[in-house]
Amino acid sequence: MNYWLMKSEPDEFSIDDLQHVGTEPWTGIRNYQARNYMRDSMQIGDQILFYHSSCKVPVVAGIAEVASAPYTDFSAFNANSRYFDPKSSPDNPRWQLVDIRFVSRLPKPVTLKQIKAHPQLTDMALVNHSRQSIQPVTAQQWQQIMTMAGA
């Protein structure tokens, strides 16, 4: 089983929204590396740190899990969608996604500030490659964050 971190802007879609809907297709990823993680590496049941980005206090807010095999991101075909990509077609789809399912909210959300300050977490992509919207997380990093979150 693998661990991941996935970012979402809480104004757009927060951990509360995920809890409300239960399962959500992760539409709109338009970055090849992020797509490749979903398409090639994610397995059903993989655990996800759900991260709130581009907000007042960026935090790991909760836990989700991979809930489907990868499939075509149909939002790319819809000219009215903000995720429309004319270069992706049903014949030759460019983008794929997985569903993610709500698992829990963290008792104490872990802030980016805490993560940056923690010597064990300086290797996290969140710190070093901050623009990656989907990132692998090691088991050690996962454990550390769970400890900090009181989970």
Place this chain on the structure above:
DNA sequence: GCCAACGTTGGC
């Protein structure tokens, strides 16, 4: 709202 980092595009 600024701006650094960095991914993508397209001309050559």
Place this chain on the structure above:
DNA sequence: GCCAACGTTGGC
């Protein structure tokens, strides 16, 4: 296939 221009992300 290089690289300049451009667009986006995301912390601050």
